Amino acid sequence: QKEVEQNSGPLSVPEGAIASLNCTYSDRGSQSFFWYRQYSGKSPELIMFIYSNGDKEDGRFTAQLNKASQYVSLLIRDSQPSDSATYLCAVPNSASKIIFGSGTRLSIRP
């Protein structure tokens, strides 16, 4: 089992709809969780982090964490074409290095 798993996509969502990105992780001891956005040919950019069970909202983005199910998700409301990118879920392991999922490619169609 991979430490951090994501569906590679592509996930196609119409403009204005909600995009839902999912991630599962294997290390039950993980305490913090990150979502990065990576445009093609660019470096990853941190967009959300969450530590506690439940939801965390920041603008159009909501991160959801369920530690019992080892599941973290990212919701993007009112999707825009500029949201088209690869979204990377990232989880620090017990050795304090961050492990990245392989990413989900999101495409917002006008």
Next chain:
Amino acid sequence: NAGVMQNPRHLVRRRGQEARLRCSPMKGHSHVYWYRQLPEEGLKFMVYLQKENIIDESGMPKERFSAEFPKEGPSILRIQQVVRGDSAAYFCASSQGEGYTFGSGTRLTVV
């Protein structure tokens, strides 16, 4: 406050040559992480360094790859005798707490 600085942005090397990739962390950050990203793949951890110390090199290939972060100057990722399979984007990140800030990366092409 400058971000994480990596250079060069693009590097072309012939098979068998050496590649040196440099990374200066954000001001005040003392932890540096190197990741490799192959085309259409995710980020793979290579090495974690603090000043003058390698903390975790579990992701480094056993041969030809080395990394350092001297007391003065940038962190260096060195690849000796490069092969075509080394062609990838190499990202450096720094941290002083939660989450990483990434540099713009070095895209290495081995011809």
